[in-house]
Amino acid sequence: MVVIGIDAHKRSHTAVIIDGNGRKLATKTCKTTSQDHLSLLRWSAGHGEERVWAIEDCRNMTRRLEHDLLAAGERIVRVPPKLMANARDAARTYGKSDPIDALAVARAALREDGLPTAHLDGPDRDLRLLVDHREDLIAERTRAVNRLRWHLHELDPEWDPPARSLDRVSNLNHILHRLADSTGTVAHLAAAITQRCRTLTEEINTIEAEIRELAEKLVPALIAIPGCAALTAAKILGETAGITRFRSAAAYARHNGTAPLPVWSSNRARHRLSRTGNRQLNAALHRIAMTQARCHQPAKGPHRAPEELRRRRPRSPPRAETTPIRRRLPGPTNQLRTRGLTEELCTVPFARWRGLYK
Numbered sequence: 001m002v003v004i005g006i007d008a009h010k011r012s013h014t015a016v017i018i019d020g021n022g023r024k025l026a027t028k029t030c031k032t033t034s035q036d037h038l039s040l041l042r043w044s045a046g047h048g049e050e051r052v053w054a055i056e057d058c059r060n061m062t063r064r065l066e067h068d069l070l071a072a073g074e075r076i077v078r079v080p081p082k083l084m085a086n087a088r089d090a091a092r093t094y095g096k097s098d099p100i101d102a103l104a105v106a107r108a109a110l111r112e113d114g115l116p117t118a119h120l121d122g123p124d125r126d127l128r129l130l131v132d133h134r135e136d137l138i139a140e141r142t143r144a145v146n147r148l149r150w151h152l153h154e155l156d157p158e159w160d161p162p163a164r165s166l167d168r169v170s171n172l173n174h175i176l177h178r179l180a181d182s183t184g185t186v187a188h189l190a191a192a193i194t195q196r197c198r199t200l201t202e203e204i205n206t207i208e209a210e211i212r213e214l215a216e217k218l219v220p221a222l223i224a225i226p227g228c229a230a231l232t233a234a235k236i237l238g239e240t241a242g243i244t245r246f247r248s249a250a251a252y253a254r255h256n257g258t259a260p261l262p263v264w265s266s267n268r269a270r271h272r273l274s275r276t277g278n279r280q281l282n283a284a285l286h287r288i289a290m291t292q293a294r295c296h297q298p299a300k301g302p303h304r305a306p307e308e309l310r311r312r313r314p315r316s317p318p319r320a321e322t323t324p325i326r327r328r329l330p331g332p333t334n335q336l337r338t339r340g341l342t343e344e345l346c347t348v349p350f351a352r353w354r355g356l357y358k
Contacts, residue, residue, distance in 0.1 A: 001050045005079075005106025007098045008061045014098035015040060017047050018106045027099050032061075037068040054079050054109030055118065056101075066118045076118035083108040116245040127214055128238025131231070134207045141167070141200040144193050148175075151190035155182060172198040226299070227291030232284050239281040257282040 002025065007014045011032060017025040028043050030036040044051060053069055055062050057078040069076055084104040109115060145166045152159045152175070165171050172194050179191045212230035215237070216223060222233040246252040253259040257277025264270040292299035 001052065002048045003106045003110050004044055004051055004053050005102040005104070005109065006053065006055045006062070006065070007102035007105060008056060008058060008065065009098070010061055012098070013040070013065060014102045015044070016099055016102040016106055017044065017051075018103070018110065020110070022107050022110055024103060027102070029098065032064065034064065034068050037065055041069070041072055041074070051075075052077060052109065054105050054115075056081060056084070056105050057116075063121070067120065070118065070120055077109055077115040078118055079105050079108050079112075079115060083112060114247070119242065122242075123214070123218055124237050124241065127211065127218065127234050128241070130207055130211050130214070131234050131238050134204055134211065137200050137204050137207070141197055141204070144197050144200065148190060148193045148197065151186050151193065154186050155190065166197060167201060169198055169201055172201065225288065226296040227288040232287055235284040236281060239278055239284070255281070256285060258285060 002017050002019055005016045005018070007016075009032075012029055013032060013036075014027070014029045016027050019025055025047060026043075028040065030040050051074075053074055053076045055066065055076055055078055057080050059066070066076055084101065148166065149161070152161070161171065161175070166175075175194050176191060176198075179187055179194065182190075208231065211234045215230040215234040219233050219237050222228055222236060223230060228236075240252075240255075243252075246255065250259065255277055257274045257279065259274055259277075260271035261274050262270070263272050
C-alpha cells in the first residue's frame with residue numbers, strides 16, 4: 001500500500017507518494033481544477049492499486065479535490081496540521097517547501113491510526129454556512145449601530161437609545177421618523193446608517209427563520225435538550241461537522257474543550273479547565289450550561305444548596321480544583337442525576353444525536 005500526501009493551496013496542489021516504510025517514491029504538482037485532479041488520479045494509478053490519500057485538514061482549499069477523489073471511489077484521510085510539525089522536525093532535510101510539507105502529511109498519516117476519513121458534505125454544512133453568514137451580518141450591524149449612536153449623540157446629546165434596542169425594526173423606524181425633521185450632513189448619514197441597520201435586521205430575521213426550520217428538521221433530539229434552542233443546535237451541528245467521526249463521548253469532549261486537563265503529581269488528583277478544543281463549540285455548550293443552571297430545575301435543584309447554606313459556606317477552593325460547569329450538568333437518567341454535577345455535558349447530545357446518523 002502507498003500513501004499519497006497532499007499539500008493544498010489555492011492555485012496548486014503538491015502530491016508526494018511514499019511506500020509502507022515512509023520512503024519517498026514520486027512527486028507531482030498540479031492545478032486545482034477537476035481536469036487536473038483527474039490527471040493526478042491517473043498519475044497515482046501507476047504506483048499501485050491500493051492507496052490512501054492523506055490531505056491536510058483545510059477544507060476551504062481541499063473541498064473540490066476531496067469531492068473529485070471521492071467520486072472516483074478513492075479513500076481519503078484528513079490529517080490535522082499539528083501532526084505535521086513532528087514529521088518535519090524528524091526529517092533529515094531542512095527548510096520548508098510544498099514537497100516537504102506534502103511528505104510530512106503522508107508520513108503523519110502513515111504513523112497515526114484512526115484519522116478521520118473524508119466524506120461528501122451533507123446538510124450540516126449548509127447549516128454551518130447559514131450560521132456563519134448570520135454572525136457576519138450581526139457583526140456588520142453592530143459596527144453600523146456604533147456609528148449611528150455617535151451621529152445621534154452629535155445631533156442631540158440626550159438622544160441615547162436604550163442598550164440592545166437597535167436590533168428591532170420598530171425602534172429603527174422610530175429613529176427614521178425622528179430624523180426626517182433634521183437637516184444637515186450628520187442627519188443624512190444617520191438616516192442612511194439607520195436604513196442599513198433595518199435592512200440587515202430584516203436579513204438576519206429571514207436567515208434565522210431558515211436556520212430554525214432546518215435545525216428542527218435535522219436535529220430535533222438536540223433541540224429537545226433543555227437550554228438548547230434552534231440557533232445553538234445549529235451551531236453545534238455545524239461546528240461538529242459529522243458526529244460519527246468521534247469514536248466516543250470522551251473523544252467529543254476532547255474536541256469541544258470540556259474534558260478537564262490533569263494537573264497533578266504524587267497522590268493528589270487535580271484537574272483544571274481546558275483552554276483547548278473548538279471554542280465556538282465550547283461557547284455553544286456553555287450557553288446550554290448557563291441556561292440549565294438558571295432555568296432547568298433538575299440542573300439546579302439537586303446541586304444548588306439553599307441560600308442560607310451558601311452564605312455560611314467557606315470560600316471556594318482554588319480554581320484548579322473546581323469542575324467546569326460545562327462538565328457538571330446532569331443527564332436525563334436517574335443514574336446521571338445521582339452522579340450529579342460530575343457528568344460531561346457533551347455526553348447527552350452525543351448519546352441522543354449519534355443515533356440519528358447510524
